Amino acid sequence: MEAKQTVFVNEFTNGILDPNGEMLGPVKDGGYIIANTAPGCWGPMITPCIRGGHEVTKPVFVEGAEVGDAIAIKIKSIRVTSIATSSGNDKPVEGRFLGDPFVAVKCPECGTLYPETKIEGIGQEAIRCANCGADVSPFEFTNGYTIAFDSNKNIGVTLHKEAAEQIAREGRYYMATPDNSVQNPIVTFAPHDLVGTVARVRPFLGQLGTTPARPLPDSHNAGDFGQFLIDAPHEYAITREQLKDRTDGHMDINRVREGAVLICPVKVRGGGVYLGDMHAMQGDGEIAGHTTDVAGIVTLQVKVIKGLNMDGPILLPVEEDLPYLAKPITKKEKEMALDIAEQWGVKKLEESLPISFIGTGANLNEATENGLKRAAEVLGITVPEVMNRATITGSIEIGRHPGVVTVTFLCPVEYLDKIGITQLVRDQYIHSLE
Numbered sequence: 001m002e003a004k005q006t007v008f009v010n011e012f013t014n015g016i017l018d019p020n021g022e023m024l025g026p027v028k029d030g031g032y033i034i035a036n037t038a039p040g041c042w043g044p045m046i047t048p049c050i051r052g053g054h055e056v057t058k059p060v061f062v063e064g065a066e067v068g069d070a071i072a073i074k075i076k077s078i079r080v081t082s083i084a085t086s087s088g089n090d091k092p093v094e095g096r097f098l099g100d101p102f103v104a105v106k107c108p109e110c111g112t113l114y115p116e117t118k119i120e121g122i123g124q125e126a127i128r129c130a131n132c133g134a135d136v137s138p139f140e141f142t143n144g145y146t147i148a149f150d151s152n153k154n155i156g157v158t159l160h161k162e163a164a165e166q167i168a169r170e171g172r173y174y175m176a177t178p179d180n181s182v183q184n185p186i187v188t189f190a191p192h193d194l195v196g197t198v199a200r201v202r203p204f205l206g207q208l209g210t211t212p213a214r215p216l217p218d219s220h221n222a223g224d225f226g227q228f229l230i231d232a233p234h235e236y237a238i239t240r241e242q243l244k245d246r247t248d249g250h251m252d253i254n255r256v257r258e259g260a261v262l263i264c265p266v267k268v269r270g271g272g273v274y275l276g277d278m279h280a281m282q283g284d285g286e287i288a289g290h291t292t293d294v295a296g297i298v299t300l301q302v303k304v305i306k307g308l309n310m311d312g313p314i315l316l317p318v319e320e321d322l323p324y325l326a327k328p329i330t331k332k333e334k335e336m337a338l339d340i341a342e343q344w345g346v347k348k349l350e351e352s353l354p355i356s357f358i359g360t361g362a363n364l365n366e367a368t369e370n371g372l373k374r375a376a377e378v379l380g381i382t383v384p385e386v387m388n389r390a391t392i393t394g395s396i397e398i399g400r401h402p403g404v405v406t407v408t409f410l411c412p413v414e415y416l417d418k419i420g421i422t423q424l425v426r427d428q429y430i431h432s433l434e
Contacts, residue, residue: 001025001026003025003026003027003028003029003031003063004025004026004027004028004031005027005028005031005032006027006031006032006033006034007024007025007026007027007031007032007033007034007060008034008035009024009033009034009035009036009057009058009060010035010036010178010179010180011024011057011058011180012038012055012056012057012058012178012180012181012182012276013052013055013056013057013058013059013218013274014049014050014051014052015044015050015051015052015053015054015055015056015103015217015218015219016051016052016215016216016217016218016236017052017056017059017211017212017215017216017217017218017221017249017272017274018211018215019211019212019213019214019215019267019268019272020215021058021059022058023058023059023060023061023211023270023272024058024059024060024061025060025061025062025063025270026060026061026062026063026270027060027061027062027063027273027302028063029062029063029064029065029302029303029304030301030302030303031063031301031302032076032299032300032301032302033060033273033275033298033299033300033301033302034297034298034299034300035057035275035297035298035300036081036178036295036296036297037056037057037178037205037275037276037277037278037295037296037297037298038055038056038057038177038178038181038183038276038295039055039082039085039175039177039181039183039185039186039277039278039293039294039295040054040055040056040206040207040219040276040277040278040279040293041053041054041087041186041206041219041277041290041291041293042086042087042090042139042186042290042293043055043175043177043181043183043184043185043186043293044183044219045090045101045102045138045139045186046127046137046138046139046183046184046186046188046189047117047127047182047183047184048105048107048114048115048116048117048136048138049114049115049116049117049182050182050183051103051104051114051217051236052102052103052216052217052218052219052220053102053103053217053218053219053220053225054207054218054219054250054276054277055181055182055183055218055276056207056218056249056274056275056276056277057274057275057276058274059210059211059270059271059272059273059274060271060272060273060274060302061270061271061272062270062271062273062302062304063270063304064304064306065266065269065270065271065304066266066269067266067267067268067269068266068307068309069266069271069304069305069306069307069308069309070263070264070265070266070304070305070308070309070310070314071210071263071264071266071271071273071302071303071304071305072261072262072263072264072302072303072304072305072421072424073208073261073262073263073264073273073300073301073302074261074300074301074302074303075205075208075256075257075258075259075260075261075262075298075299075300076258076299076300076301077258077297077298077299078203078204078205078257078258078278078296078297078298079153079203079296079297079298080149080153080201080203080278080280080294080295080296081176081294081295081296081297082149082174082175082176082280082294082295082296083148083149083173083174083175083176084146084147084148084149084159084167084174084175084187085146085147085174085175085186085187085280085292085293085294086144086145086146086147086164086167086186086187086189086190086191087144087145087147087186087191087288087290087291087292087293088141088142088143088144088145088191088193088288088290089141089142089143089144089288089289089290090139090140090141090142090289090290091139091140091141091142092138092139093137093138093139093140095108096108096136096137096138097138098113098233098234099228099232099233099234100228100229100232100234101138101139102217102219102220102225102228103217103220103228103229103232103234103236104232104233104234104235104236105136105138107129107131107132107134107136108134108135108136109129109132109134110129110131110132110134112129112131112132115129115130115131115136116129116130116131117129117130117136117184118130119171119184119188122165122168122169122188122189122190123168123188123189123190124137124140124141124189125137126188126189127184127188141189141191141193143193143194144189144191144192144193145158145159145191145192145193145194145195145197146158146159146163146164146167146168146187146190146191146192147159147197147199147280147292148163148167149201149280153201153203153280154200154201155198155199155200155201156198156199156200156201156280156281156292157196157197157198157199158192158194158195158196158197158199159192159195160192160195160196161190161192163192164187164190164191164192165190167187167190168187168188168189168190171184171185171186171187171188172185174187175187175294175295176294176295177295178295181295186293199280199281199292200281201280201281202254202257202280202281203257203258203278203279203280203281203294203296204253204254204255204256204257204258204278204279204282205256205257205275205276205277205278205279205298206250206251206252206256206276206277206278206279206282207219207249207250207251207274207275207276207277208249208251208256208262208264208274208275209221209247209248209249209250209251209262209264209273209274209275209313210247210249210264210265210266210267210268210271210272210273210274211247211267211268211271211272211274212245212246212247212249212267212268213245213247213267213268214238214242214245215236216229216236216238216245216246217229217236218249218250218274218276219250219277220236220250221246221247221248221249221250222246222248222249222250222251222360222403222404223243223246223248223359223360223361223362223366223367223370223403223404224360224361224362224363224367224400224402224403224404225250226238226243226246226360227243227362229243230243244311245267246360247264247265247267247312247313248312248313248358248360248404249264249274249313250277251313251358251360251399251400251404252277252279252282252286252291252399252400252404253315253358253399253400253404253406254279254281254282254283254284254399255315255317255318255321255356255406256315257318257321258318259318260315260316260317260318260321261315261316261424261428262313262314262315262316263305263308263310263313263314263315263316263421263424264313265309265310265311265312265313266304271302271304273300273302275298275300277293278293278294278295278296278298279291279292279293279294280292280294284397284398284399285398285399285400285401286400286401287401303424305420305421305424306420307420308378308419308420308421310374310377310378311374311377312357312358312359312360312370312371312374313357313358314355314356314357314358314378314421315356315357315358315406316354316355316356316424316425316428316429317354317356317408319354319429319431319432322354322408323394323395323397323408325392325393325394325395325410326354326356326393326394326395326408326409326410327354327432328352328353328354328410328429328432329352329410330432334349337349350412350413351412351413351414352393352410352411352412352413353410353411353413353416353422353425353426353429354394354408354409354410354411354425354429355375355408355409355410355411355416355425356406356407356408357371357372357374357375357378357406357407357408358371358374358399358404358405358406358407359371359372359373359374359404359405359406359407360403360404360405361403362402362403363402363403364398364401364402364403364405366403367403367404367405368396368405368407371396371405371406371407372386372387372390372407374407375407375409378419379411379415379418379419380415380418381415386407386409389409389410389411390407390408390409393409393410394407394408394409394410395408395409396408411425
């Protein structure tokens, strides 16, 4: 099939990212993907027929992307379409799943695995097994809220019981659930523990990446959540070694927002770019386990980078999101540095640009080690050198607790030249270099 300049996406997976599954497209190298994304986390979590914990878009085949390459994904725009949503801290309900409540839901009465459901009324007992009528939701809120947004999607306010229940009765409307989405709207639960809380909206994608080299539940395509798959009792169980096939598309890093560039590994032919789990806002760490899942319209541009073989993603955040120490060196700062260099006989200063490597693992320590190792392997340097650079010209930042971090630092341009991304990085920070 001839590649298209623009691929429009409004289809979703059943929660499983399968390298042998159908891909949309293909999209031209340098072309665009425009998608209407479905809310992640809570809606799919109370929809047992979705087997991955999220409901992400069907992957898109990128022309010319082969295993061992990378795909640079430029986030051109993110627009929230939901009017309101609900979220909060979760508690699994025992007896309603096989090993993992995100992946393998089982009806507690008829025993049906991945049961179809129907909504009866509102509240936390509204999700019923279509086969026997039992309350089948595998999760409940420990502390939850319903939040509504202004028409320009700048601010959200959490609502009282009456307003939450009004929204619950027309959940798909208020959440602007995409037409082809099958998830139950989480606003059906009508949580209202927080009332009158004001939160700024700054949307980003919790899921953005490429298809893993083996079938994985979408929310578990990461080094922390992927731990639950190791020797699991359900059909998507893997070994510890097989977790290497992940692509870390589920990051929940709030810097993966409009204006950022995410460079992703290609582990299956065509890459299989997918997205979803848009959030209206989130502090570093997503410490409640969940944040404000929303529907939205996303525009991406993709560019193949030949021969950039890497294990996990690289992020080029917007400059505002860079740690202070990792911001590009300004002309004035360089002039000061030249004075010091001349004073001490240093003949040449490094030319450097910001770069951020994603690390994931069972916990934050393992994630940090993973990020340091990935940076060293891609750049062809030692881990101690990465440590030093991240200490004096960067930072280690938490993406998601328990096990996603970014290792950010000013990287010598000569290293970027070797892996062929200097111009991409320079273009990202051109305004600060002028």
